[in-house]
Amino acid sequence: MKISKAELIAVLSQFNPWWRNEPIADLPTWRRAAFNELQDWLSTPPAPRAVMLSGARQIGKTTLLLQMAEALLKQGVPSANILYATLDHPLLKLVGIDAVLDAWREREPKKEGPEYLLLDEAQFIREWGTWIKHQVDFNKQRRIAFTGSATPLLVEGQESGVGRWHTIRLTTLSFYEYLQIKKVDLPPLQSVTSLKDLFGWTKPDLYRISELAAPYVGHFHEYLVRGGFPQSAQVESVTQAQRLLREDIIERVLKRDMTALFGVRRILDLENTFLYLCLHDGGLLDMPDLCANLEVKRPTAQHFIDLLEATHLIYRLPPFGYGKDILRARFKIYLADAAIAPAVMLRGKAILEDPAALGIATETAVFKHLYARYYAQNVRFSYWRGTKDREVDLVAEVGNQLIPFEVKYRTQHTGLRDLKGLIEFCRQKKINRGYVVTKSLDDFGPVESMPDSDAKIMRIPAPLLCYWIGRLELGVGD
Known part of the structure; x- marks a missing residue:
């Protein structure tokens, strides 16, 4: 089944309203405890690693990524250098991560500075551990945060992931x-x-x-x-x-x-x-x-x-x-x-x-x-x-x-x-x-x-x- 580039760009544009100079809708002002840790790793990384947000469904992982996008924009990061995508979307699962990145760059040519990839449900990327390892090793200007609500794929990816990502484990809300x-x-x-x-x-x-x-x-x-x-x-x-x-x-x-x-x-x-x-x-x-x-x-x-x-x-x-x-x-x-x-x-x-x-x-x-x-x-x-x-x-x-x-x-x-x-x-x-x-x-x-x-x-x-x-x-x- 062939998916046109225009269809793919249309989906990504809906996920990334900042490309159109629009605010992120319905984003809460309160932040989970993990926000500061995530911000530290993306803004001033202690080490060249991706960041995994790991936790159950519906505990705020997506909200954290979008709050991170908002914070990066306020820091002056060009909107073109920020990509959010949820990989459990049927279209994105079908075309794969490389086609997603190609469509991003066709819609938003890269500006000066690091690129930020905020990827939801990354376990749907084929051989996701190898892909992230490759990004960390060979794309030094890319800073990646990804989530997984079902990630014993950690087990699958542990060997290749050693030293390639830092894990932030999210529990449900504290009292x-x-x-x-x-x-x-x-x-x-x-x-x-x-x-x-x-x-x-x-x-x-x-x-x-x-x-x-x-x-x-x-x-x-x-x-x-x-x-x-x-x-x-x-x-x-x-x-x-x-x-x-x-x-x-x-x-x-x-x-x-x-x-x-x-x-x-x-x-x-x-x-x-x-x-x-x-x-x-x-x-x-x-x-x-x-x-x-x-x-x-x-x-x-x-x-x-x-x-x-x-x-x-x-x-x-x-x-x-x-x-x-x-x-x-x-x-x-x-x-x-x-x-x-x-x-x-x-x-x-x-x-x-x-x-x-x-x-x-x-x-x-x-x-x-x-x-x-x-x-x-x-x-x-x-x-x-x-x-x-x-x-x-x-x-x-x-x-x-x-x-x-x-x-x-x-x-x-x-x-x-x-x-x-x-x-x-x-x-x-x-x-x-x-x-x-x-x-x-x-x-x-x-x-x-x-x-x-x-x-x-x-x-x-x-x-x-x-x-x-x-x-x-x-x-x-x-």
Whole structure:
């Protein structure tokens, strides 16, 4: 099938309104935390590399690219030197990336200075890893940012991509970003530069923040059921938000992307596997139980789980340890967003009346926030299990330091008797600080001194922890 150059140019012109000296329509003024990192890599690259924005569907990757185009234009980059294209467009998929670049240059002859290629859904480029490697190696004046909502193509492209691109992993909106996009008017809270700051706060400091944070709690609970996806965050009702989220995940990712990108044919088995994981969010993965319930063989189930992780719908958390300690151990599964399970199950706000489900959703949200904050520092996350089934929900390994997090999202205040796993872990590993994520705003402050341990444990209400971690991710301070 032959596509005329005029047809191709017409499509590209619609994607690039700046070629006609027109503004980008409906571009939000708020920016994701990743914008600054992306801008640094494109404006003053620390190294000659492309930039990959990797993350699930509908979390703002396209908006980031268009905001980047707007920022470049404001910096004085000639409009002719900026190309945005979404490679999942049927016409662009058909003609291929080289024809797209030829049409661009026919429509907009190159001006002096670097060229900027902003490419959406780059996994649709044939042999995309090799193509980007070639661009980075031989077109030094081209700066490339590309996205992928399904990129274990990372696995395919890893060898050729070493040193050729920098990856920015996007999670769903943090609680702080969610409040910004919703334009909620709340009393400002004192910022922190690190969670360690809290150990220096006085009782009056803690009490004052607890009082100010009271209006945040309701918004945090709605955030848990509405989700950290920009589109679902802005619709009127929670029911509509969940329906949109369910359609994006079930219809687009599981049924369309998995077929188009990975050749999955057993869509019903894949969907059932994902539903099983939704029912066991935050729990240990029991492969024999999954296979028995869904009547699938273990290699098939394992393949489905790999694909779900590759499309950024789940995270797998290994047990704490190395080598033989974890070879046969079970992984912990977290969904990419706390709202996914209630949305897929169309539960509305029912989890808010279910203490166990609300605790799981909070743990999922806490993990997502910590992952988003620290992934760039190559932090390793795991969970820990000790004697008598004592456990620690999350362990962050930051360099040579271990920082444990335990989620206790319940009405009762938290004391030493509730933290046997955390106490055992701190003693064994000689840890000097850890955190307990609590529910009540007045369940905030240091835990009483632990016997036979120098560890300091800080209780932090979940809305405050997620708010502060989101601000830290954005680099927001006083």
